[in-house]
Amino acid sequence: MGRLVMKFGGTSVADIERIRNVARHVEREVKAGHEVAVVVSAMAGTTDRLVGWCREAAAVHDAREYDAIVASGEQVTSGLLAIVLQDMGIPARSWHGWQVSVKTDGVHGAARIAAIDASELRKRMEQGQVAVVAGFQGIGPDKRITTLGRGGSDTSAVALAAALEARCDIYTDVDGVYTTDPRIDSKARKLDRVSYEEMLEMASLGAKVLQTRSVELAMVYKVPLQVRSSFEAPDAANQNRPDGSGPGTLVCDEDSIVEQHVVSGIAYSKDEAKVSIRKVKDKPGVSASIFGPLAEADISVDMIVQNVSTDGETANITFTLARKDLRKALEVLQGLKDKVGYHELTHSVDVSKVSVVGIGMRSHAGVAAKMFKSLAEKGINIQAITTSEIKISVLIDEAYTELAVRALHSAYGLEGAN
Amino acid sequence: MGRLVMKFGGTSVADIERIRNVARHVEREVKAGHEVAVVVSAMAGTTDRLVGWCREAAAVHDAREYDAIVASGEQVTSGLLAIVLQDMGIPARSWHGWQVSVKTDGVHGAARIAAIDASELRKRMEQGQVAVVAGFQGIGPDKRITTLGRGGSDTSAVALAAALEARCDIYTDVDGVYTTDPRIDSKARKLDRVSYEEMLEMASLGAKVLQTRSVELAMVYKVPLQVRSSFEAPDAANQNRPDGSGPGTLVCDEDSIVEQHVVSGIAYSKDEAKVSIRKVKDKPGVSASIFGPLAEADISVDMIVQNVSTDGETANITFTLARKDLRKALEVLQGLKDKVGYHELTHSVDVSKVSVVGIGMRSHAGVAAKMFKSLAEKGINIQAITTSEIKISVLIDEAYTELAVRALHSAYGLEGAN
Incomplete structure (x- = not known):
């Protein structure tokens, strides 16, 4: 079944009960025979609290210290998900950015991923261990923690999928990409497939489903990207459509879009x-x-x-x-x-x-x-x-x-x- | 004036206002000409919250993951104190255990410090940069984060002082070591000096001022240890007594105790x-x-x-x-x-x-x-x-x-x- 990177955002891991739900999604994919890496964001609210403390400490503050502080949120989530997976009998291990390692440039607060050395992860995934990776972070040339900027966990997931030659499923609080915002037009329709180029335009034009840079990266490395909901029932969620696409929206090359x-x-x-x-x-x-x-x-x-x-x-x-x-x-x-x-x-x-x-x-x-x-x-x-x-x-x-x-x-x- | 390690516990860094107070203590010592390293605990309540999440995730949980989760508390404090110090015009940099690096054995959850490579810290301290070190943590032989067990930040501070050949001031919510618990006997008297051996016995017999292992370590490496209050006014606190001892209680070799x-x-x-x-x-x-x-x-x-x-x-x-x-x-x-x-x-x-x-x-x-x-x-x-x-x-x-x-x-x- 190949390798799979699953990414879960802050609202999907907001408390232990939701982290358990995430673990059931992971369990389903492991049982289906995938080698799985999971990328997680900080628990909803955590990053805002940490950023608030930085601002309270000093209105203008050192981006290196900001990064070291804010990155802790994802580290906590990755550990908690690893514990929950282990408790369900699924071998798992958490990985911080510097442990993977996710190498970035030195632009603290808005770093770009330069390279991911996924060899150790790949080895362990082959042995059946789920890799739970803290999103949004890496390590800079100065050997200090860097962060990729708000929403950077999508980018972490796509970059990891590129390094692992894996598919990437982005779980979010909506079940796919829509023709427009359903809160504005109730007739909005979920798209089965959308091209990288279109997704890129939509992301940079205000559609908040995916972070722009993650789509860019997916396009460059041809990472098949699926947007789906973390709130569907974990056991029902793999009922794929006849054409093999998943239950959400597949972001892919335009050649793969028939109609x-x-x-x-x-x-x-x-x-x-x-x-x-x-x-x-x-x-x-x-x-x-x-x-x-x-x-x-x-x-x-x-x-x-x-x-x-x-x-x-x-x-x-x-x-x-x-x-x-x-x-x-x-x-x-x-x-x-x-x-x-x-x-x-x-x-x-x-x-x-x-x-x-x-x-x-x-x-x-x-x-x-x-x-x-x-x-x-x-x-x-x-x-x-x-x-x-x-x-x-x-x-x-x-x-x-x-x-x-x-x-x-x-x-x-x-x-x-x- | 030499090198100085200052250690502040969880109640002393419970919020940004208290962290500012800690920074003023640091400022005083920097201005007095010391090369300063500061060891900090997690903000009061943080460790309990993180431990609670681990328990909620699974009653019995992997000590490696527990360590990775719980160590994040001290990482946040070290970054925040570095920001506040920089804002006061004092060059500062935070250091996590793996960055220093504080090498420990592999006993996750209750690791012992094996060695501290303080060469980089020493270099920067000589250049006038305050090193703000996350207490309670290190890195094990498996390259994963370890923690030293509850209260381990005292031990971090003493071990760092030993590596830096520095004096160690432990700031706490009491202003020294007393002849007995003042809450039980209002006639309890603060000791100016107490020997390592006595302090060790008191710590292991229930006096909660210092962690037993930190006293052991101080005794072995002959680190002069001073217990003092973080709630005294930062600017008044350096009025040393005529004999050169500080305002708290000095834990030292028995030969240094005259009376x-x-x-x-x-x-x-x-x-x-x-x-x-x-x-x-x-x-x-x-x-x-x-x-x-x-x-x-x-x-x-x-x-x-x-x-x-x-x-x-x-x-x-x-x-x-x-x-x-x-x-x-x-x-x-x-x-x-x-x-x-x-x-x-x-x-x-x-x-x-x-x-x-x-x-x-x-x-x-x-x-x-x-x-x-x-x-x-x-x-x-x-x-x-x-x-x-x-x-x-x-x-x-x-x-x-x-x-x-x-x-x-x-x-x-x-x-x-x-």
Whole structure:
């Protein structure tokens, strides 16, 4: 049956009873003949408590110490799951990042995995021992604990699956990837399969099912990724569909998707902010003089709209960025006022980004036109647009988010049977 | 000013505010010119919570996993203290047991320190960086995290001080070692100095100020050990006495104690249980047949009284042991009934052990006689007696514990001026 990496998030391991439920999922896969590694997050609430202590200790604090503190949450869960598995008669052993070892770069707090030496794990898994690996962490070149940033356990799981040449099942509190957020549109339909590219767009556009970097990694290493629910009954959960896919959503190569939709899903994000710089002197290099300093301050800019103002001599520049970066961006821009020479700086957080994602767009015209028409029919004004090969995103008034999502979900025929 | 190891227990680091207070103690010593290493316990309550989870996961659980889980508590504290120190402008770095590294034997849950490689720590301390070391933990020959058993942070601190050739200050919730428990006798007096041997006896006889093994280690490696309070004002606390000793109690070689008392303190322990085996056939080897199996079951026996019974052919054997071992001991003894051939097995937990400790006993006669006389005057019956070179212990009815302690404290003239 081959090797399998199973990943469980914080709500799935929130207390010992839930950890027992996780162990029953593991038991099922072991009994089915898999060699299993499990990647676990910290018990829900733990990371927030640890982060809170760091902040209370000092508003600005050393990322090395932050990492050493915060990584302890996953270490506790991995030990507890190992104990529960052993108690069920399943050989198991916990592994911290430095023990595996998961080698990362030295960027504490947001490290990237450089290499995983899984030889010892592989040996023990062959002998029938389940490896319970603390997610979200590794060891840096300075021999100190690193963490991968919030949500990094997904990335840990995919990287481990790549190192073990294993399949990766991500257990979460939803049972798969949906055409849109079911809390917004009750007609949202679970996708059986979705391509890496689409999942990547959805993840970075606000769908919170998987962490963006984990999808990137899965795509690069061609790790088959399955999203499924940890709250299904462990013993009923392996009733696979006739085509061999599992009960959740399989994220895979687009070649593996037989029936392709033009549009696979509607994503939205309310984590956006908009900044407008009015009457910038329209001279060569003005964009660079604005976006250069923002990049240096580690602020990612998303949509950019630039247009010449009515006087013909100045331009208005509007762009979006993550809401959490707004304050820092405004500080940077205020510092540039004299150098760049602009008239006014305004901002707004009452915006959201709604996106249409689908691989089929590549070969189908008219997707964007349908989007703009649907929104216009509901009286929703589009403030900015960005596109890629497989997605179109628009910036709208935040109050219209749900209306826009439902309109688009219907316009592209994504509704389920119910 | 030399190197200094400062150790703070769980109540001293119970929250960020208290950790800040600890940092101020550290700051004072750094400013006084010391190269400082700090050993910290887990925040009060943390270890109990982690142990509770292990028990909930499985009543009997793998000691390796227990260690990996429980060690996380000290790791969090060490990181938090490092952050607070850095925030105060004091260079600091946290160290987990495996990072130092503190090498232990492989007895998970109750490991002994085998060696400490403090070369990296020493180098950084010379450069002015405070080393904040997670107590209670090390790394075993199997490259897995080990813990030293409850209270092991004292031992971590003393072992580190030995490796660094440093003095060791143990900060606790009392301000020193007293002639007896001040909660029992308000006339208890703080000792300026006490010898390793006396402290060792007091610790193993129930005085909870220091862990027995830490005192043993300090004695072997001649580490000067000072017990002082973490709740004194950090800036006032360095007002040393004219003789150079600190504000707490110095535990040191007896040669360093100028004015020796015959008796230094009265200790007591209510963690005792008594077992009596009546009418054992009095034949050669009968003691071995009883105490051999108890030792194999890892049960330590303390006082033993054996006397021939009235029939002249059988003996009664009475012994004491730790209350927590009673159930296991009774099981072992019941299993021996046919083989050993005894008439009756009885037990009691209504006993306590009261001890008189003092190096001066070696050269003074009459110490025991005074003890027996004092107890007799109060009508307290002695059930068993053990002695060593520097202590006499008696087993009495638990209800008389406080009365006995006060009577002895007075009889040996230990009262303070107040």
